[in-house]
Amino acid sequence: MHDVQQIRNTVILGHGHSGKTSLAEALLFTAGAVGRLGRVDEGTASLDFEEEEIRRKISISAAFGHLRWQGCEIFLTDTPGDDNFITETKFAARLADSALLTIGGVLGVRSQTEHFVDCITERNLPCLICITKMDRERANFQETFDEIRSSFNRLKPVVLYLPIGAEKEFRGAVDVVSGQAWLFQPDGTATPTEIPADLVDEVAARRASLMEYVAETDDDLIEHFLEEGHLTDEELQEGLTAAVRRGKLAPVLPCATLGNAGSSIILDAIAQLLPSPDQRPSLLGVNPKAQEPVERRGTAYAPFSAQVFKTTADQFTGRLTVFRVLSGTLKGDSFYNVSKGESERFGHLFILEGKEQKEVDSVVPGMIAAVAKLKNTGTGDTLCDEANLVRYDPLEPMPAVISYAVSAKTDKDEEKLFSALTRMLDEDLTLHLTREPETHEVLLSGAGQIHLDVIRERLKRKFSVEMELSQPKIPYRETLKGKATAQGKHKKQSGGRGQYGDCTIEIEPLTNGERFEFVDKIVGGVVPQQYRPAVEKGIIEAMEKGVIAGYPFVGLKASLLDGSYHNVDSSEMAFKIAGSLAFKKAVLEAHPVLLEPVMELDIRVDKEHVGDVMGDLNSRRGRVLGMDSDSRSEIIRAQVPQSEMQLYGPDLTSMTGGRGSFTLKFSHYEEVPSHIAQKIIAEHKPTESGE
Numbered sequence: 001m002h003d004v005q006q007i008r009n010t011v012i013l014g015h016g017h018s019g020k021t022s023l024a025e026a027l028l029f030t031a032g033a034v035g036r037l038g039r040v041d042e043g044t045a046s047l048d049f050e051e052e053e054i055r056r057k058i059s060i061s062a063a064f065g066h067l068r069w070q071g072c073e074i075f076l077t078d079t080p081g082d083d084n085f086i087t088e089t090k091f092a093a094r095l096a097d098s099a100l101l102t103i104g105g106v107l108g109v110r111s112q113t114e115h116f117v118d119c120i121t122e123r124n125l126p127c128l129i130c131i132t133k134m135d136r137e138r139a140n141f142q143e144t145f146d147e148i149r150s151s152f153n154r155l156k157p158v159v160l161y162l163p164i165g166a167e168k169e170f171r172g173a174v175d176v177v178s179g180q181a182w183l184f185q186p187d188g189t190a191t192p193t194e195i196p197a198d199l200v201d202e203v204a205a206r207r208a209s210l211m212e213y214v215a216e217t218d219d220d221l222i223e224h225f226l227e228e229g230h231l232t233d234e235e236l237q238e239g240l241t242a243a244v245r246r247g248k249l250a251p252v253l254p255c256a257t258l259g260n261a262g263s264s265i266i267l268d269a270i271a272q273l274l275p276s277p278d279q280r281p282s283l284l285g286v287n288p289k290a291q292e293p294v295e296r297r298g299t300a301y302a303p304f305s306a307q308v309f310k311t312t313a314d315q316f317t318g319r320l321t322v323f324r325v326l327s328g329t330l331k332g333d334s335f336y337n338v339s340k341g342e343s344e345r346f347g348h349l350f351i352l353e354g355k356e357q358k359e360v361d362s363v364v365p366g367m368i369a370a371v372a373k374l375k376n377t378g379t380g381d382t383l384c385d386e387a388n389l390v391r392y393d394p395l396e397p398m399p400a401v402i403s404y405a406v407s408a409k410t411d412k413d414e415e416k417l418f419s420a421l422t423r424m425l426d427e428d429l430t431l432h433l434t435r436e437p438e439t440h441e442v443l444l445s446g447a448g449q450i451h452l453d454v455i456r457e458r459l460k461r462k463f464s465v466e467m468e469l470s471q472p473k474i475p476y477r478e479t480l481k482g483k484a485t486a487q488g489k490h491k492k493q494s495g496g497r498g499q500y501g502d503c504t505i506e507i508e509p510l511t512n513g514e515r516f517e518f519v520d521k522i523v524g525g526v527v528p529q530q531y532r533p534a535v536e537k538g539i540i541e542a543m544e545k546g547v548i549a550g551y552p553f554v555g556l557k558a559s560l561l562d563g564s565y566h567n568v569d570s571s572e573m574a575f576k577i578a579g580s581l582a583f584k585k586a587v588l589e590a591h592p593v594l595l596e597p598v599m600e601l602d603i604r605v606d607k608e609h610v611g612d613v614m615g616d617l618n619s620r621r622g623r624v625l626g627m628d629s630d631s632r633s634e635i636i637r638a639q640v641p642q643s644e645m646q647l648y649g650p651d652l653t654s655m656t657g658g659r660g661s662f663t664l665k666f667s668h669y670e671e672v673p674s675h676i677a678q679k680i681i682a683e684h685k686p687t688e689s690g691e
């Protein structure tokens, strides 16, 4: 049924708003895979079908298209361009055989474009570059091309088609290789035409330049070129195809897919120039049992292997597992999940077309397939033939950059919320749920503000539960710097049985890093043995509640020095209260201070942003520990108080135009500077009196 040599699996990459979804829709429509040209702005795109995408007019999840062109079966993955959803884009890029990179004809290269170019060059993915929105005012093919060449020469861009007309007049393109000119038709196809007179010389010049580029990609060709001064038509065509398939040249084409202009030339280029799965290098994995490296080729006859790159949770249809077949043929009703070490059975095999699922009997390399209701398979898992084990590297999500304390809007929904969130963790590896032991809050962390907003909307739509997010509490602590002695006396002797407890304690800082130490220094029987542990308990309980700002008290050594008791009225309870009174009184005399958690921060930025990022760290009370650099970026290591890092993700994005990233982990506790501590203490006061 499916001929691997005719399959193309290509991922569409590009910065947000560069026209990826519109391009995919135009390709699907032109090839007859969908009945109408879907439009993002009208909410009719078959690939941006989720409500959260329609409302925002952006792509949030990878979506899949499937079409036939020139005898080829093309699997398209449309990806999100926004930083918030980049993890899924990276997963999709890692499992594709080739890429279409979109760059807008008006705005050109954006800072985020670099992420996508990295995805392409890291795997040496064969790619076509589509200069989009050529119909817009001020769209400029030549300037955009020059910009691509100066920013991303590593892609080796070459002009494959020259546009005919510009802006509103953009109406066709000339194939630089064959010299054939084409006029675009509203249905996305193109009809042959004469090269406009004013383009004749330019086409010739472009062809000469292309020839040189192609010749340079191959030793035989360059030899021939240098001898003859040119390549034959055949050498040029074949040399170009070979160079593109090996990722050595990236052809550039113009299009304006909103009016469906240029779709057929892009489809032609996908079919003719981009590789089939069996033309890509072998895949490297390991056999986990034998602990040996294993290679797999992308042919239908190799042992079956695949990798899961998306899992969706749906309240009604259940779980859908989407995977890319990497080698071999899958038929039947089960496979082996080597990452989990168990077989999984499934009912039907599907391929995806937008939100539709189409059942198929078997799948071969290059195909993106899906099965429903697997029990234990998750994103990143390798699936294979049980008799021929292979496991590929897992997919690493981008680190979370923003955290909020999460709770249900109404208390009764708490359980429902967390069960829904737990299901969502499954489908979204950038989402994390953690319980903070000190503040007792549950934190929801994600890839950015929009990401968490989308999660909130999805929870409401799919699980009918409303979530609230608030700034997480900072787990401050209290401690003391001085020494003090105080007496605590609890005495009540009116009516019924009285209460009497009296103790004197001395407190001082504990320097061994422990939270608490209690020393009994009572001589003789001024406080009977049985009441002394009660004093200790009273202090511990009071420590948990804190003294100056309501945070747990740490680093305390307390010595019980003296006290008195009453034969009838003394009790454990009375001594507990006396202990806590003595402690609270003593603390106020012992120079109490607040401690705050300090985080260790690694920031990656490019050189030009180092100054801004350092200046900003300074204003956040940060301390730079060191700087490092690798081939692509500068790495700044710093320590910054947690309270200054609350919205660092979005801030870093705006400081660096999306080209910065960071990781954060707890380092240690440190004293809060007194002017800041005063504010925190003052904020605590009103609730204390309200208690």
Ligand SMILES: Nc1nc2c(ncn2[C@@H]2O[C@H](COP(=O)(O)OP(=O)(O)OP(=O)(O)O)[C@@H](O)[C@H]2O)c(=O)[nH]1
Pocket (backbone or CB within 6 Å): 014, 015, 016, 017, 018, 019, 020, 021, 022, 023, 040, 041, 057, 058, 059, 060, 079, 080, 081, 082, 132, 133, 134, 135, 136, 255, 256, 257, 258, 259
């Ligand atoms: N004039 C014109 N507008 C276009 C063209 N292609 C896309 N647009 C518009 O550009 C905007 C972004 O297009 P999308 O296709 O959603 O871009 P995208 O790259 O998928 O964006 P994200 O999914 O958010 O990353 C929309 O308003 C489109 O209507 C085009 O060829 N011409």
Ligand SMILES: [Mg+2]
Pocket (backbone or CB within 6 Å): 020, 021, 022, 048, 058, 059, 078, 079, 080, 081
């Ligand atoms: Mg999109």
